[in-house]
Amino acid sequence: MLTLSEVLPLFEGKKSLLAEHLGISRQAVSRWNTDAPIPEKHELKLRHQIIGWDENTPIEKSNSKLTGNIHSSSKLNNVNYEIRGPVLEEAYRLEEEGHRITKLNIGNPGAFGFHAPEEIIQDVIYNLSSAEGYCESRGLFSARKAVMQECQLRGIPNVGINDIYMGNGVSELIFMSLQALLENGDEILIPAPDYPLWTASTVLAGGRAVHYLCDEHQDWEPDLEDLESKITNRTRGIVVINPNNPTGAVYSKETLKRIAVLAEKYNLIVFADEIYDKVLYDGAVHTPFATITGECLVISFGGLSKNYRLAGFRSGWLVVSGAKEKAKDYLEGINILASMRLCANVPGQLAVQTALGGYQSIKDLVLPSGRLKQQRDVAWQALNDIPGVSCVKPKGALYLFPKLDPKIYLIDDDEKFVFDLLKSKQLLLVQGTAFNWPTPDHLRIVFLQQHEELQLSIDKLGHFLKKYRP
């Protein structure tokens, strides 16, 4: 049985086109109840005319047969990645009209004059001609060796060269690690707020993203009772983003141990996204998850994008540690996917050995006198100075996730809010719900702008917010 609401999208939502197609009057179609089955003879005609449209073909697919329109796969139906969504489209449109947009929406250090160490660039240039061919699908030996040695230095036991996979950024490896694991309906526990690629990749792999809450009143540490209450017999893994995007939290060792206890108890994989592990303020210490437990499987992620300001190189790595014996089949799956994409970008991998060895220039940026730390302070203070805005001070990463007091700011659609902010102030931020935060009362701000400009941007936000106070 088909309903009018199912059929109408095939006709651009227009009853007149449907009526014309069926050879009946528009009024006749208008009399049909939207959710009631349409009369059988018309249903048969529609089904008959749309070649290949049987009970099992999704309606959107059948649409292509009828209209010739080309549709994306229904696998993408529930995949959201709003950081690069309609608001960004509007920003591009405004730029085309000649407006200058301040983009505090993505953590792209290079765009704000944070340069990679010159030594890395020179080494890549020097070796570039050796990067013409594919390399081993897991990655260049020299790059993996450097990651392996980093694991040794950081106290992660039992990591061999073949436990390391290089990827086109952590992004590709997140995607691969979930594609290789999930059956339809399997669940992954992901923090809320999240880095939305985790949620999108889980859904695209056929899984269900189940969000556990992080607690703003506890420096955004995960709420472990909430996390445990959401474990079911379909749960396969827990994602831990530490240091966290978007909250800037750096988790205590105690919290990580308690997550490890849960992972061991319920036989779950821990996906430890540690791409910001060197972007730490005020003496915060990052503990690699893989040093906490050897009892469960830990898949850790790191890369060049943030610590080394080389996001455009698209170079990241995945490290397998812990209970590898139990996971041979899964790891074989990752191997297959790594081989299918042949290898990661080789020039990007040339940077890894030099980056990880020697002086870590990120340290200068996070010192009290460092540019990143100073910008964090300016942005944090400026946000907290706005009435009704409160923000937990980030201990790591590049973002602030302020709360707009819902008693003061009557915002029921935060995407519309950032859209209107963009149009009114040419300032691009991302709404909290894009990070799978359940209520429309947060924003994410990247603090990569120079501090005078950052102050101006946040003043603009404060000015715009006045409109929303009762």
Ligand SMILES: Cc1ncc(COP(=O)(O)O)c(C=O)c1O
């Ligand atoms: C938490 C987190 N994980 C992964 C990534 C993706 O990093 P890459 O540039 O290595 O793909 C980002 C990028 O912003 C991130 O914030």
